[in-house]
Amino acid sequence: MSTLKLDLQDYKDLLKEYIRTKDEQALYQAEQFSKHSMQHNISPEEIINTHIQSMQDLFPDLPDDIQSAMDFLLETMVSYGLAYQEHRALRERQLELKSELSVAANMQKTLLKTYKPVTEGLEIGALSVPAKQMNGDYHHFVHDNEGSLGIAIADVIGKGVPAALCMSMIKYSMDSFPERQMVPSTVLENLNRVVERNVDPSMFVTMFYGLYNKEEHMFYYSSAGHEPGFYYDHSENTYHEIDASGLVLGVAPETEYKQYEKKIDEGDMVILLTDGVTECRQGDRFIEREEVLDIIKKYAHLEAQQIVEQVYKHFEKLQDFQLRDDFTLIILRRNV
Amino acid sequence: MSTLKLDLQDYKDLLKEYIRTKDEQALYQAEQFSKHSMQHNISPEEIINTHIQSMQDLFPDLPDDIQSAMDFLLETMVSYGLAYQEHRALRERQLELKSELSVAANMQKTLLKTYKPVTEGLEIGALSVPAKQMNGDYHHFVHDNEGSLGIAIADVIGKGVPAALCMSMIKYSMDSFPERQMVPSTVLENLNRVVERNVDPSMFVTMFYGLYNKEEHMFYYSSAGHEPGFYYDHSENTYHEIDASGLVLGVAPETEYKQYEKKIDEGDMVILLTDGVTECRQGDRFIEREEVLDIIKKYAHLEAQQIVEQVYKHFEKLQDFQLRDDFTLIILRRNV
Amino acid sequence: MDFQSCVNIKKEWDIVGARQLGRDIAKKIGFGTVDQARIATAISELARNIYLYAGNGKVCFEAIDDLNRRGLSIAAIDSGPGIEEISMAMEDGYTTSGGLGAGLPGVKRLMDEFDIISEPGKGTEIRVVKWLR
Amino acid sequence: MDFQSCVNIKKEWDIVGARQLGRDIAKKIGFGTVDQARIATAISELARNIYLYAGNGKVCFEAIDDLNRRGLSIAAIDSGPGIEEISMAMEDGYTTSGGLGAGLPGVKRLMDEFDIISEPGKGTEIRVVKWLR
Ligand SMILES: [Mn+2]
Ligand SMILES: [Mn+2]
Numbered sequence: 001m002s003t004l005k006l007d008l009q010d011y012k013d014l015l016k017e018y019i020r021t022k023d024e025q026a027l028y029q030a031e032q033f034s035k036h037s038m039q040h041n042i043s044p045e046e047i048i049n050t051h052i053q054s055m056q057d058l059f060p061d062l063p064d065d066i067q068s069a070m071d072f073l074l075e076t077m078v079s080y081g082l083a084y085q086e087h088r089a090l091r092e093r094q095l096e097l098k099s100e101l102s103v104a105a106n107m108q109k110t111l112l113k114t115y116k117p118v119t120e121g122l123e124i125g126a127l128s129v130p131a132k133q134m135n136g137d138y139h140h141f142v143h144d145n146e147g148s149l150g151i152a153i154a155d156v157i158g159k160g161v162p163a164a165l166c167m168s169m170i171k172y173s174m175d176s177f178p179e180r181q182m183v184p185s186t187v188l189e190n191l192n193r194v195v196e197r198n199v200d201p202s203m204f205v206t207m208f209y210g211l212y213n214k215e216e217h218m219f220y221y222s223s224a225g226h227e228p229g230f231y232y233d234h235s236e237n238t239y240h241e242i243d244a245s246g247l248v249l250g251v252a253p254e255t256e257y258k259q260y261e262k263k264i265d266e267g268d269m270v271i272l273l274t275d276g277v278t279e280c281r282q283g284d285r286f287i288e289r290e291e292v293l294d295i296i297k298k299y300a301h302l303e304a305q306q307i308v309e310q311v312y313k314h315f316e317k318l319q320d321f322q323l324r325d326d327f328t329l330i331i332l333r334r335n336v
Numbered sequence: 337m338s339t340l341k342l343d344l345q346d347y348k349d350l351l352k353e354y355i356r357t358k359d360e361q362a363l364y365q366a367e368q369f370s371k372h373s374m375q376h377n378i379s380p381e382e383i384i385n386t387h388i389q390s391m392q393d394l395f396p397d398l399p400d401d402i403q404s405a406m407d408f409l410l411e412t413m414v415s416y417g418l419a420y421q422e423h424r425a426l427r428e429r430q431l432e433l434k435s436e437l438s439v440a441a442n443m444q445k446t447l448l449k450t451y452k453p454v455t456e457g458l459e460i461g462a463l464s465v466p467a468k469q470m471n472g473d474y475h476h477f478v479h480d481n482e483g484s485l486g487i488a489i490a491d492v493i494g495k496g497v498p499a500a501l502c503m504s505m506i507k508y509s510m511d512s513f514p515e516r517q518m519v520p521s522t523v524l525e526n527l528n529r530v531v532e533r534n535v536d537p538s539m540f541v542t543m544f545y546g547l548y549n550k551e552e553h554m555f556y557y558s559s560a561g562h563e564p565g566f567y568y569d570h571s572e573n574t575y576h577e578i579d580a581s582g583l584v585l586g587v588a589p590e591t592e593y594k595q596y597e598k599k600i601d602e603g604d605m606v607i608l609l610t611d612g613v614t615e616c617r618q619g620d621r622f623i624e625r626e627e628v629l630d631i632i633k634k635y636a637h638l639e640a641q642q643i644v645e646q647v648y649k650h651f652e653k654l655q656d657f658q659l660r661d662d663f664t665l666i667i668l669r670r671n672v
Numbered sequence: 673m674d675f676q677s678c679v680n681i682k683k684e685w686d687i688v689g690a691r692q693l694g695r696d697i698a699k700k701i702g703f704g705t706v707d708q709a710r711i712a713t714a715i716s717e718l719a720r721n722i723y724l725y726a727g728n729g730k731v732c733f734e735a736i737d738d739l740n741r742r743g744l745s746i747a748a749i750d751s752g753p754g755i756e757e758i759s760m761a762m763e764d765g766y767t768t769s770g771g772l773g774a775g776l777p778g779v780k781r782l783m784d785e786f787d788i789i790s791e792p793g794k795g796t797e798i799r800v801v802k803w804l805r
Numbered sequence: 806m807d808f809q810s811c812v813n814i815k816k817e818w819d820i821v822g823a824r825q826l827g828r829d830i831a832k833k834i835g836f837g838t839v840d841q842a843r844i845a846t847a848i849s850e851l852a853r854n855i856y857l858y859a860g861n862g863k864v865c866f867e868a869i870d871d872l873n874r875r876g877l878s879i880a881a882i883d884s885g886p887g888i889e890e891i892s893m894a895m896e897d898g899y900t901t902s903g904g905l906g907a908g909l910p911g912v913k914r915l916m917d918e919f920d921i922i923s924e925p926g927k928g929t930e931i932r933v934v935k936w937l938r
């Protein structure tokens with residue numbers, strides 16, 4: 001209460017000063033005054049009221065009509081005051097929710113943690129950034145004992161918490177598969193059964209599974225309706241789409257997945273991604289897949305991890321630092 | 337833009353009307369005007385500006401000082417305008433989050449669905465209401481083939497999404513236990529290992545598991561640090577605490593749980609709950625466990641399901657319709 | 673002035689009548705301009721709820737005295753359809769009126785005390801109090 | 806008036822100087838009172854960020870012409886510590902200044918165009934534009 005009275009005096013002094021000098025200093029202080037008032041939870045209609053009282057003090061002979069006009073203004077501000085108070089409450093709840101989700105996101109991070117394998121002759125860059133706090137994209141590296149590297153990349157249709165819950169299931173299932181079954185087509189066929197059985201029919205998962213054999217330099221892969229990646233042919237300096245057809249996970253129980261293969265030569269790159277990369281939006285405009293390639297080309301001289309980071313930075317900025325979808329980008333390059 | 341100009345005219349007319357009549361009708365319309373403006377995303381400083389322009393039109397000879405004073409007021413409103421705009425954005429995000437969480441909550445509901453068994457001679461009431469959208473309480477009924485009924489009630493320390501993620505794990509684990517092992521102490525010992533292995537050390541779960549044998553009318557139970565329930569002795573018309581000691585789940589890998597037993601006579605009740613029931617708060621005051629009993633006694637003449645619902649209604653109102661914690665209450669009564 | 677005065681709410685015009693009566697009593701009790709405006713806004717909201725959702729009801733005013741403070745008590749009573757989910761109606765940001773910041777949470781913010789009893793099918797009774805500071 | 810004028814920001818007083826210069830140019834371009842006040846608030850925020858977090862920098866103003874519209878372009882440039890997480894700084898409700906509604910999202914709302922380049926350890930450059938409607 002006493003602070004409020006003090007503020008009235010402050011306001012009156014500032015107002016008087018401004019009427020006298022009309023200079024910027026007083027207006028700057030007016031701004032500081034209102035920020036200070038907001039920190040003390042003063043509603044806009046109270047500012048109007050303070051203004052009215054100051055005017056009555058400063059101009060004792062204020063005409064009745066001017067006075068009435070100010071009362072009218074005060075009346076219109078009450079609803080704004082309510083919005084302002086609601087704002088404060090929402091803001092607090094938002095912070096609460098935020099910290100709750102960040103705990104959940106951390107649990108998810110721990111759950112989905114994957115170790116990027118350090119392999120001689122093979123450079124790997126991987127980055128996955130959720131649009132909201134929880135990630136509905138999934139990627140995972142599996143090292144088997146016979147010198148093969150398994151790479152999973154998946155996207156739950158949907159974002160946030162529901163997608164994260166679904167993702168955990170994929171993770172639990174992947175963990176339960178025996179290691180020798182990590183053949184791309186088999187992995188997708190098994191996962192498809194799990195998703196189909198356990199998840200709401202409205203929820204789908206797209207997934208790409210690749211297996212890189214480091215002895216033969218062969219890349220085997222299958223796709224369950226996943227956004228096609230790119231293949232960089234170093235000898236010809238050309239980029240190609242990695243075509244692979246297959247139904248998304250969770251639609252039909254006994255889906256079979258075709259398995260493809262590709263020889264990887266020195267300097268070649270395999271680029272895997274989710275549609276959060278290719279469907280970046282700039283304002284109302286969707287970017288073209290070509291533009292993603294352009295940016296990758298721009299940074300192709302860097303190390304794989306640096307490429308994925310620079311590409312992310314580019315699209316983060318393009319989207320005004322607000323991702324519309326989870327963003328996952330993986331780049332493999334055979335060096336030797 | 338054209339709407340905005342129309343509004344200026346509206347405002348001026350209303351203002352003029354109020355200055356002339358000073359009646360409530362004009363003030364009511366002022367309120368409607370500001371609500372309408374808010375629906376059109378008009379900031380408070382624009383209202384002030386509209387006011388200034390109307391004043392200039394209505395009073396062409398307005399003294400300079402009064403004019404300056406209004407400019408000053410406008411300046412103080414800009415920060416409030418920002419808060420207002422932020423409010424709109426937060427509100428939208430909140431609605432988004434809300435609908436996201438409601439999808440997740442539905443997934444959770446499906447996941448945690450339990451069927452309240454319909455058993456002759458045994459009345460069962462059960463109600464579980466999350467404080468936020470996701471439930472961190474868990475309860476589950478298990479019917480085994482030998483005429484026994486298993487009842488699980490658990491509470492993850494923590495609320496919301498993280499607790500829900502943890503809860504799903506409990507559920508997956510419970511499902512994977514073979515049915516003949518549903519002996520209370522064994523259930524808790526098994527679950528304790530799962531929680532200890534998989535969940536962050538900062539997260540604990542309290543749990544009570546009871547097994548009611550319908551032939552012998554015996555109730556076997558064990559507790560992992562769970563809020564004690566109550567036992568109603570019909571012949572003496574007295575209520576007692578169900579004492580059972582045991583460490584919360586997830587602390588030490590090889591914890592053993594003591595198993596207790598109690599004969600259930602006709603008309604007796606077993607009341608199981610989570611601390612969301614006993615730790616209701618009224619303003620700054622925590623209610624006493626005694627008060628929960630008082631309310632249960634008040635409705636004890638009703639059917640079990642009605643009791644739990646009436647008790648919930650009572651505490652919902654007491655807490656101003658905003659639960660501080662997930663609320664789960666189960667009542668069993670032997671009728672015959 | 674311990675006397676209770678009521679305004680029946682049947683048409684939109686009655687909202688203005690309720691505001692007028694409420695404001696007069698508030699003025700007599702000694703409330704300042706801001707509080708008068710807030711009380712009027714709360715009355716609008718309560719009366720409009722009756723008008724829109726119950727069709728028929730009343731808003732009653734009473735000057736009240738505590739041990740050492742005075743205040744205005746307002747009761748909005750209808751026999752309309754009632755509120756199915758009170759906790760939802762009391763949540764921020766989900767007003768049916770579509771406006772920002774209003775609805776029942778708004779009324780609660782504008783006043784010092786807020787109490788609601790509602791039974792689906794039977795009606796709603798909302799009692800609010802504003803204390804003179 | 807295609808000429809760029811700058812105000813160095815070293816002490817709090819310079820914030821007022823930047824506001825003054827910005828407001829003068831805005832007035833000359835033809836901005837009305839509300840927009841002047843908004844521009845001044847945006848300048849405050851930009852200049853205060855420099856004053857508080859970089860210690861040293863400048864705010865520059867330029868009247869600009871598009872094909873068929875005029876506007877005011879403001880650049881706030883410092884060689885301070887830079888912003889580690891731009892997306893976080895651009896999020897609503899998480900301003901370091903503790904105030905409601907201000908911060909960089911506030912500046913973005915007050916103006917029509919907003920562009921930020923920041924490198925940790927090197928500094929920050931924020932360019933904003935307000936078009937005359
Ligand atoms: Mn997705
Ligand atoms: Mn996606």
Ligand SMILES: [Mn+2]
Binds near residue numbers: 473491494499662
């Ligand atoms: Mn809990």
Ligand SMILES: [Mn+2]
Binds near residue numbers: 610612
């Ligand atoms: Mn609890």
